[in-house]
Amino acid sequence: MPELKSEDNILLGIAVILISFASFLMLGTAGLRVILGIVFIMFLPFYLLLHNSSLSQQEKIAFSFFISIALFPSLVYWLGFAVSFRISIIAVFLLLLILPYIISKISKKHGKSLESS
């Protein structure tokens, strides 16, 4: 799995904590839960997916956030016809968490990265 110990990630973590706290102060538990849901369930898998690319840290954060708000609900919505919507959220989240690991294995095996193709 990608390493998450860079200074940028620490700053990102502090930003998330501050925004979550502000959201809690303004809108209570519901506000806090929504921010945490967006960050950890929607954004994080896509961030890990882009982590192996040669994009800059800021690019990874920006692109993965914007892509996640389009693709995560898409996947959950369509799977939501086969299983319950809540189960679909968990299934898509887990699937996306595994995907970066699989991609990393495949690209190592083939000795090439996504962006040089």
Add this chain to the structure above:
Amino acid sequence: MKISFRKIEILLLVVLYLTTLYIWTLPIQKNKMPFGDVDSSSHFTIGDYISMYDKSIVEIPYPITFRYAGQNHIFPKYIWYPPQYWANLALAQVFGGERIVPAFLMVAIFSSLIILSSYFLIRSLFGFWPGFLSSFLLIFSTRDYMIYLWGQWPQSLSFAFTPLILYCFYHYYKNRKDNKNMPIYIYIASLLLSAQFLFHPQGMIASIGALVIFSLIMLAKNKKFPFSIKHLAVAFILFWIVSAAFAPFNIGNFFANLVAKQPANYRQSEGNNFQFDKLFKWYQGIKNDAGLPDFYFEYDKVHGSFQENIFSWWTLPFLLIGLFVLVYRRSENDFLMLSWFVSFYFLTRLIVFGFGQRDIRMFAYEAHVFYPIIAIGLISISSFFRQESLRKYLRFASIALFLILAIFVNGKSAYQTLNGMQYSIGRINPQQYEASEWIRSNLDEKADIYDIGTLGYQNFAAKVKWLGVLSQRHFIVNDNEINLTDYVFLDYTDALLLRNQDYVNSLQNFEKNFQSMTPVYNKNNIRVYKVAGIKI
């Protein structure tokens, strides 16, 4: 301890976003009831069904078939927009564990995302201060927060993707020019374009417009295509696959609408289609538009303050200076900005060329283009002077001036409007919400309800539509549906809140028709009568 500028930059960005979150969530901080006009309730309802019944839906639920069935021309019974925005609201409800606040927080976050995406692009093109200042001004953008309050939410989110797409294409082009192969940028751009399509195609059209103009300028400048045909083909295929896979019931409808002929009666009052004078008037002299208020086309109000005074015009000189600077410098980043500006100009006056259905709504992203140019104009003033110390001094003085004017002119106006929304009588009140919950739990799913008393019921207004989506029942808003009435919803709450005795008296007179009946619901000055078979 020495703190690097990078850390200060991140700190300022966090402060920027916290300010955004505070300002944009003002309408829901003290009042937890829904708000929004026209389309807002319909954007809420599909996600609400999904999370409430814990399954995805593709067919339009009965209560809103009366408003939206047939809008998807190819699949008339199916949802009229791609489901992604609504699925996000369902996700918010699941994450938040509540029905209203989580969905509205998600809407606030999405509607204000342009502030972050704009920063990302402008920071990369012109440096920190233009990026920070333009995003700071965007927090108070009347265009953007009014669209948020009105409820055209998917469109708002879609426009927020444009800066990222421009960023991707620009970096793809720059790398290619430097003989570095980075197709990932154009692939990500195509994914983001798909996202725009999934949320609202207007944003996608805005992005494509800017990209086409930028490509043409770069082609003319370098005598070379700014992209590889192979990369473009792959990006195009990727766009199609993602769009078609995730919105299979809507993609055809979009293209059908795109090629459909303009309705014969569309803007008949404006005369013929070729109105060349509109090329020379920024706001085209629009007044009394059926869908948008007059202030939407007044520069001082939409880019200044509702409290009209001379300071409401403060951004205009900087905008003109910014445009002059971009044209004068003509570096590649300036061309990208100019391409965005020029495409905006053409897309907002498509009627001149006979494609007029959506051009007025394109004004929605005016601030996204203007505010970076305003910030560039302001920052550039110091460069007109030769003396280095004076330049530095002027630069920080102009930044301070910008922040002061942004806060005390635009910010004050934005705060008053968004804060005032908490107390708006136009919002559902707790008594109405409670009644809608009772209806949802107790009346038949296909019950048709006629509302008398809720504010605006005479004018098919937003509150009645909100009652419909909150109760998940059909609230009648068209005269030709009155004979379907199963229940009458008699609502005194708005009349009492307005302390309007005439309003109360007229409702009491109407209620005399039901003297012999026992209401099935009678609480908080709202009564519901079962009247099936009785002519209203």
